[in-house]
């Protein structure tokens with residue numbers, strides 16, 4: 001059974017906490033999860049997957065982190081057609097525009113974004129946000 005990949009970028013740990021909750025949800029639903037920092041992500045594993053998750057906080061001015069995550073996502077856009085992709089991330093002071101733009105990009109690339117929107121939370125995930133991430137993981141495991 002192939003593992004469901006959960007790839008994230010984080011600076012201060014909030015999106016990592018969300019990624020770990022997604023991974024717990026996947027495993028609670030009986031599938032295996034591979035929760036990895038984008039710097040060690042296996043692009044071939046993503047290409048071979050029909051379902052995976054990506055997480056990144058709002059950075060810059062409502063954009064993805066530009067050093068590692070943005071180039072990674074650009075590569076994913078090249079093979080995203082037909083895949084089911086869950087998106088998640090933490091933000092600070094904005095209104096979630098970075099996530100709406102990310103959802104639009106993945107949809108334009110031909111992917112189905114799970115639930116049609118990303119799971120977002122302000123700064124560190126609270127209990128509700130952790131539960132939403134675990135629930136997202138369970139959904140992925142059922143696809």
Ligand SMILES: Cc1cc2nc3c(=O)[nH]c(=O)nc-3n(C[C@H](O)[C@H](O)[C@H](O)COP(=O)(O)O)c2cc1C
Nearest residue numbers: 011012013014015057059060062090091092093094
């Ligand atoms: C350089 C920098 C840029 C940021 N830009 C935004 C932004 O455009 N919009 C926003 O809502 N939050 C912004 N934030 C806040 C982060 O998204 C927020 O602190 C988030 O919880 C960080 O997630 P992390 O712990 O996974 O790194 C920014 C933070 C930093 C350090």
